[in-house]
Amino acid sequence: MMVSILQKQIKGQSGLELIVLTTFLLLVFSTTYVVFIQKDINTITEKINRLSKKTTNNVAFEIRVALSEGNGYEKNFTLPNSFVGMPYIVNITNYMVYININDRSFISYIPTKNITGYIIPGKNILYNAGGKIYANT
Incomplete structure (x- = not known):
């Protein structure tokens, strides 16, 4: 037992x-x-930040070049369709180019607010007509 x-x-x-x-x-x-x-998650966030900053700087650079080259300048350029599979929005207002992604904004400054049109992910065209910059119009 x-x-x-x-x-x-x-x-x-x-x-x-x-x-x-x-x-x-x-x-x-x-x-x-x-x-x-x-x-x-940290690696992906850092990559999104890096790509966003690079893209805003690229758009601002293209606008500066279009402005400095003068009347008749035209340029096609392509932006990424997404950052790590995440969509984004490009806006141009009041001397600034900014990208919104995941409730965050990334800004680059430009020397003019005299821009008509919009920038989109994918293919874009900029041209200067009489000192006024047109985007995708």
């Missing part, structure tokens, strides 16, 4: 040890997974 009770206690202890070990391993795995996911 005593042996039977002792065997049940050993089996119960083994089951409890297995549950504790499994819980510990699951906790370690989950923590490691969260750390790697956070690194991936």
